[in-house]
Amino acid sequence: MIELGSTGLRVTPLCVGTSPLASMPGLYGYEVSERRAVETVDAVLAGDAINFIDTSNGYGADGSAERRIGLALRGRGGLPPGVVLATKVDPDPHSGDFSGKRVRRSLEESLERLGLDRVQLLHLHDPERISFAEGTAPGGPVETLAELKREGLAEHLGVAGGPVELMRQYLDIGVFEVVLTHNRYTLLDRSAEKLFRDAYARDIGVLNAAPYGGGMLAKGPEKQQKYAYGRRDDTIAAAAVAMRDAATRAGVPLAAAALQFSLRAPFVHSTVVGVSSPERVADTVALAGTAIPDALWAELDSLAPGPRLWLDPPD
Template identity: 35%
Template sequence: MRTTAAVGELSLGAAPLGNLFHAISDEDAAATVDAAWSCGIRGFDTAPHYGLGLSERRLGAALRTRPRDQYTLSTKVGRLLRPRTGPHGDDRANGFAVPATHERVWDFTAHGVRTSVEESLTRLGLDRVDIVYLHDPDRHERQALDFAYPELERMRAEGTVGAIGVGMNQTEIPARFVRDTDIDVVLLAGRYSLLDQSGLTALLPQAARRGVSVLVGGVFNSGLLADPRPGATFDYAPASLCVLERALDLRRLCESHEVPLRAAALQFPFGHQAVTGVLLGARTAAEVTDAAAMLSHPIPSELWDELRSGGLLPRTVPVPDRQGS
């Protein structure tokens, strides 16, 4: 990464702390962060979108007593939270089990970016964030490039933020940011995994050439690669039979080498030189400790060879040369 902001190989994604899909208690959220810290995780990612600010509040509370120079914290801009009037209902339509006390307002203007960062700092209860991502500017590409990014550049020069990134679950717009701006990092969700290598077409090679770090999220493709079974989700929807069968084939081959599929899924992205880390969402302490164990689980080179020769991975895809630790 081009700035002093840095993350380790494994970072904690805090969307589940915002009650993604299911509610968790404040105590369980704190225990999840505690477990991450105990496992040596020092990168933490959140966003206003996650639980209408609940994720930021919980993560900030859990980190507030930690030495500020010992961890890297990222949040995102692009959605401002504004109070709702009248009956609230809940936010399950957006994936979060929280009361719909606020609405999300898309805003990639310069003023919106600065306002978003200020409001995030208030929810976090902290004085700075290390990385700010432009969050899902799919339908706002022009505004994000012309207004949001230049404002983040000014904030980076001021020292208000340490690094600038773009976080998306597609590759075309992030590739444009890598090519046309001076961003530091891309958070790529779901597009570089054992089931989807579309990030390899343009984004990852371009990031490697430009010296832009790539943090890979969604390595389980929203659940399927963690536990392939009927009803499991792929990209936040029920997996098709074809995709499920491919995931089951991946698991069978991994198990023939005594490697959990979760370990292969977590370690696969490190085969590419542009990838500096993976980001994993977790809602329990047990999920965090399992992820840390899977990241260090030994994987023989023969498994990667067989995945490629058997057609489960492209023959030319780069694979890790590490043997675990």
């Protein structure tokens, strides 16, 4: 395990993302039953390879991911010692309100669903849904998060979202101890590398989510034609095919290389991988331990799309 920046939280290099456990077939293309979701969380808690679970108030209808995690935790008498759980505050799902008042209510809902009286790590989730001025206004989301920390309801604060420069803006105000972004540090996209390096150097915890680019690097571009849940330039899919061919020649699943690309980065504390079944938990641990020839890394790097095709191309 490694210390997550300056938080003092000790986490494993793998973190389980629970968005798929909310059962959102419109996003992922499949349903996940409550029983399967609870069994998946149980599989994580029963092992020793992963001690870190990531969720959010907004995952699924009426917070279904948190509710299912809460069921698993209650079955074990609460959050086991040594397990780190992070959740996120989200706007009101009906009105879109993302005020300071809503941030407080979002955490209250999460604590009720999870059966906890506080969380170790609380993220401001996808702040790109409001302006930076709204996010940092007096009495707004950031100020309220700081209050929640002072009140002991959240031990540590993070910011979790997409656009790299917006994440940097939020880090620069000095409130957040952890940064999470998704789909922006993968074999196909390096948008977040400088942000991550800079954050790590400042002793800010770095979480890299979605190392498979929304599935393209795990399922293959034939099954998952979208990168980061959206249509992209055909060059992205072509690069994924070329990378898969290179990995196959080396006798390695492309998913293993995609996962370890993040795990081997010296500036990433933990990699968040979405799982949807107990088998996927075991598969993810196995992929993390797959031997990869050194020569493959250089070949994969040579096949990576250029910066103009990244989600956040540099200026």
